[in-house]
Amino acid sequence: MHPPALNRLRLSIQGLLQGIGFRPFVYNLAHEIGLAGWVQNSPQGVSIEVEGTPEKIKEFLRRLSTESPPNTILHKQESVYLQPSGFENFQIRNSKNSGEQTTTISPDIATCPDCLKEIFDPSNRRYLYPFTNCSHCGPRFSIIESLPYDRQRTSMQNFAMCDTCLNEYNNPQDRRFHAQPNACPNCGPHLELWGTTCLSKNEEALDQTVKTLKEGSIVAIKGLGGFHLMVNACDDQAVLRLRRRKHREEKPFALMFPDLRSIKNTCDLSSLEEQALLSPEAPIVLLRRKLGTEAIEISSKVAPSSPYFGAMLPSNPLHHILMDRLGSPVVATSANISDETICTQEEEAFIRLHDIADFFLIHNRPIVRHVDDSIVREISGSVQILRRARGYAPLPITLEEKPMPCIAVGGHLKNTVAVTQGNNIFMSQHIGDLGNVQATIAFEGTIQSLKKLYNIQSSPVACDFHPDYSSTQWAEKNHKDTIPVQHHVAHVFSCMAEHDIEGPLLGIAWDGTGYGLDGTVWGGEFFHLKSESIHRVACWQPFPLPGTVINEPRRSALGLLYAVLGKAVFDRPKLLKNFSGTELPILKSMLENKINCTMTSSCGRLFDAVASIAGVRQINSYEGQTAIELENSVQEPFSEDHYPIDLIEDGLALSDFKRSEHVPDYYDLNLKYQLRTTAMILELLNDISDKTDIGIIAVKFHNTLVESIVSVAKRIGEERVLLSGGCFQNKFLSERAIHRLHQEGFKPYWHQRIPPNDGGIALGQIFAASWFAKRKEGSDVLSHTR
Numbered sequence: 001m002h003p004p005a006l007n008r009l010r011l012s013i014q015g016l017l018q019g020i021g022f023r024p025f026v027y028n029l030a031h032e033i034g035l036a037g038w039v040q041n042s043p044q045g046v047s048i049e050v051e052g053t054p055e056k057i058k059e060f061l062r063r064l065s066t067e068s069p070p071n072t073i074l075h076k077q078e079s080v081y082l083q084p085s086g087f088e089n090f091q092i093r094n095s096k097n098s099g100e101q102t103t104t105i106s107p108d109i110a111t112c113p114d115c116l117k118e119i120f121d122p123s124n125r126r127y128l129y130p131f132t133n134c135s136h137c138g139p140r141f142s143i144i145e146s147l148p149y150d151r152q153r154t155s156m157q158n159f160a161m162c163d164t165c166l167n168e169y170n171n172p173q174d175r176r177f178h179a180q181p182n183a184c185p186n187c188g189p190h191l192e193l194w195g196t197t198c199l200s201k202n203e204e205a206l207d208q209t210v211k212t213l214k215e216g217s218i219v220a221i222k223g224l225g226g227f228h229l230m231v232n233a234c235d236d237q238a239v240l241r242l243r244r245r246k247h248r249e250e251k252p253f254a255l256m257f258p259d260l261r262s263i264k265n266t267c268d269l270s271s272l273e274e275q276a277l278l279s280p281e282a283p284i285v286l287l288r289r290k291l292g293t294e295a296i297e298i299s300s301k302v303a304p305s306s307p308y309f310g311a312m313l314p315s316n317p318l319h320h321i322l323m324d325r326l327g328s329p330v331v332a333t334s335a336n337i338s339d340e341t342i343c344t345q346e347e348e349a350f351i352r353l354h355d356i357a358d359f360f361l362i363h364n365r366p367i368v369r370h371v372d373d374s375i376v377r378e379i380s381g382s383v384q385i386l387r388r389a390r391g392y393a394p395l396p397i398t399l400e401e402k403p404m405p406c407i408a409v410g411g412h413l414k415n416t417v418a419v420t421q422g423n424n425i426f427m428s429q430h431i432g433d434l435g436n437v438q439a440t441i442a443f444e445g446t447i448q449s450l451k452k453l454y455n456i457q458s459s460p461v462a463c464d465f466h467p468d469y470s471s472t473q474w475a476e477k478n479h480k481d482t483i484p485v486q487h488h489v490a491h492v493f494s495c496m497a498e499h500d501i502e503g504p505l506l507g508i509a510w511d512g513t514g515y516g517l518d519g520t521v522w523g524g525e526f527f528h529l530k531s532e533s534i535h536r537v538a539c540w541q542p543f544p545l546p547g548t549v550i551n552e553p554r555r556s557a558l559g560l561l562y563a564v565l566g567k568a569v570f571d572r573p574k575l576l577k578n579f580s581g582t583e584l585p586i587l588k589s590m591l592e593n594k595i596n597c598t599m600t601s602s603c604g605r606l607f608d609a610v611a612s613i614a615g616v617r618q619i620n621s622y623e624g625q626t627a628i629e630l631e632n633s634v635q636e637p638f639s640e641d642h643y644p645i646d647l648i649e650d651g652l653a654l655s656d657f658k659r660s661e662h663v664p665d666y667y668d669l670n671l672k673y674q675l676r677t678t679a680m681i682l683e684l685l686n687d688i689s690d691k692t693d694i695g696i697i698a699v700k701f702h703n704t705l706v707e708s709i710v711s712v713a714k715r716i717g718e719e720r721v722l723l724s725g726g727c728f729q730n731k732f733l734s735e736r737a738i739h740r741l742h743q744e745g746f747k748p749y750w751h752q753r754i755p756p757n758d759g760g761i762a763l764g765q766i767f768a769a770s771w772f773a774k775r776k777e778g779s780d781v782l783s784h785t786r
Helices: 022-033 054-066 113-119 163-170 202-214 236-246 260-264 271-278 317-326 346-352 437-453 470-478 487-499 553-571 583-593 603-613 625-632 678-689 694-716 731-743 758-785
Strands: 007-018 036-042 045-052 073-082 090-092 191-194 198-201 219-222 227-232 254-256 284-288 308-312 330-334 359-363 375-379 382-387 396-398 418-421 424-427 461-464 482-485 505-515 521-529 534-540 543-546 597-600 646-649 673-676 720-724 747-750
Touching (some): 007 054, 022 036, 022 045, 022 054, 022 090, 113 317, 191 202, 198 202, 202 219, 202 227, 202 317, 202 359, 219 346, 227 236, 236 330, 260 271, 271 284, 271 375, 271 382, 346 359, 375 731, 424 758, 437 470, 461 470, 461 758, 470 482, 482 487, 482 758, 487 521, 487 747, 487 758, 505 694, 521 597, 521 603, 521 694, 543 583, 543 603, 553 583, 553 678, 603 625, 603 678, 625 694, 646 694, 673 694, 678 694, 694 731, 720 731, 731 747
Parallel strands (some): 254 308, 284 375, 461 482, 505 720, 534 673, 720 747
Antiparallel strands (some): 007 045, 007 073, 036 045, 191 198, 191 359, 219 227, 227 330, 284 308, 375 382, 396 424, 505 521, 521 534, 543 597, 646 673
């Protein structure tokens, strides 16, 4: 009887495969089925060779796709059959270090249920050990220095495993088989609690930290990707003290709860929101506060004037242990002065947080790169990421067609950067606003880190058109080959890249501000994207902004009222009550003489203006506060009423602005339509005069914005309509727009995996730069054939 014929199959797999237990899974699967061969990490992903009967190889392939570890993401798989080699067994080979680096790096993963059981099992050797992890959970992106992902290329390289940990690491049947951060109390990192000196270590440090938090102290706690500032969330004075020291007047703080039950006692929770909280990403989830008697008495100072809490569960063993012992929620906010980047190193924290924190709970595992908490909310039955960091970064957006080699440096606010490698666009974690030294250092460090991880030597750099953005200035200073992309065009292309679609389509980009190609400030834009051009077909009627308005919605309101009423606005004292007698003559002169009065089509400034006129707020203490409070004023039952929609044609006659120099010809700036605000504002003033409830006014205004989208979409006639920009973080606006577009037969696209705000700009810059390159190639070919 002849032995069964043997086949030998080689697989090259790309995706999220390293740091999630994929090689141990392959090893055990091959042994279980009875296949010989090997598996190996490489900078490109994972390579596998299996040798056995055709039936066994077929079973291996089926189970490889259906039983892979829970965090596995397969992007690309290539296979080829070779002559049998006569392998005697199946092995995990040492990682290969050469070749193009295209593998996907795992984000940090929240503590898995198995590790959690061990942490709270008094008989387990990892009982209350804050650095417990396995191949299914723990630090990844925050500790990796280079690819492939092996211990010697992480910040765990200086922690030699003890014999017991080493046995786990080498045992194919153990879930810590090849878990690179593997450690225990005998060989791993340890805790220390500091005041001005070291006060305690390990379990005693945990106990003392819990005690100080209960007493109202502010503690800076080093986690996976940086420090949190924590304080008792039920203690008014403690929260107020944190606000004063952090210079954060009113912006809501995030809350960490001990468990899901305590969140349910405090917030209303959908099944999708619960799923997000319990996911391996473990983000902050924006949840509506519960007003019933069951609610935990959270301090009113945590999220003043907001019906929402930003809630999260513990995502690492240290947080689990602390929250279990505390038994009540804490404020858990990024450890920084407002607008600075998060602290990651002990020495840095001692200096920068000296005037904020009373105590410091630190550990000796180095953090290679800062990673903030991610923030999400539910929009139209999907999770939308508002800040993309821990749990999500640096997972790529994978495209069907390979983008051009490129580095993108993003915008100025909520900055992220991105690089291309193969068919992937790898986006960095959230960096922040580039208005201070720490953020600039983090920005430059993040670019260098991504270039090192993916072995990028030199590439064109995509940047914003705004000449004063720090990111644009960095690009122009450090690279000869820069590709400027208009801010709102980048927003639209960001949504296109996320869904991997191209034109023709209608893209809507609404936000607070962006450099316009006609010398004005844009932010309420409609783009008709076709194969050969990006046509700015419509916008909101521009109105003047007298002076610096970003923190003063009242100034936006005055500019809008002046555009609608002209000089007569200064004869209506009720509309001017938010200004002093000394301010008004100056503002009147500015508007009448067009001095320091930039014109804007910004929907974000329109939100500010309407909210100010309606009496919601006149001065912001943080970005977007007035618009957020106007959204929060929306009350049920929701009516369909809206203010008049005044969409007028002949945009060319409306445009008094000239095209800026150096604007490529594929930007078509000839407006077809403009959304006039006069009728809307006049009816709004009537509502205010009639003392109409602010909830009704808020609903009508939001509905007006939605109907303006539908009106323009009907005129343009493209089935696909994209919604992007910071205004679409507004849940009511987004969900109403999505519903109405569906209702009218359109196919809406909105952000889910990538933030709609400026955190998505870098992705859009790369996708737009690739679009520009393809168009240029097409033009070159066409001219060559003539």
